Amino acid sequence: MSRGLRRTFLGLAATCWCFASMRPGCWQPLLDRSGELLPLECPEADLWLFNVLTVVDALDEEKSELVRFDDGDILDVERYVFRPDLTEGLAVFKVPQLLRGPLFLGDEFVRAVKAAGLRGPEFTQLWP
Numbered sequence: 712m713s714r715g716l717r718r719t720f721l722g723l724a725a726t727c728w729c730f731a732s733m734r735p736g737c738w739q740p741l742l743d744r745s746g747e748l749l750p751l752e753c754p755e756a757d758l759w760l761f762n763v764l765t766v767v768d769a770l771d772e773e774k775s776e777l778v779r780f781d782d783g784d785i786l787d788v789e790r791y792v793f794r795p796d797l798t799e800g801l802a803v804f805k806v807p808q809l810l811r812g813p814l815f816l817g818d819e820f821v822r823a824v825k826a827a828g829l830r831g832p833e834f835t836q837l838w839p
């Protein structure tokens with residue numbers, strides 16, 4: 712691995728992640744359950760792309776604070792509210808209203824990443 716890569720999670724896009732030097736751990740089953748890991752060709756480092764495939768219609772649009780385009784599509788979310796009956800047990804997911812938007816992480820995934828000592832991610836709690 713390149714000496715310049717000091718983080719395990721490398722930012723790539725809001726809809727997928729790039730990981731350096733994948734090492735199986737307690738978090739690996741959570742990734743497998745939520746999407747697919749794809750190897751990237753890079754001679755300087757062992758890089759992997761995590762593509763989230765779990766899409767759940769869990770965003771409570773009535774209780775969330777949304778900014779909408781004139782056509783009704785969501786431009787921005789100022790406050791997220793999710794339906795707990797649909798998010799329980801999810802590790803990583805997207806919502807259909809924001810397929811090009813952020814990834815959402817369940818508590819189990821955040822705990823597993825921290826326990827594995829993976830470096831790079833900063834987590835912001837969006838809902839209780």
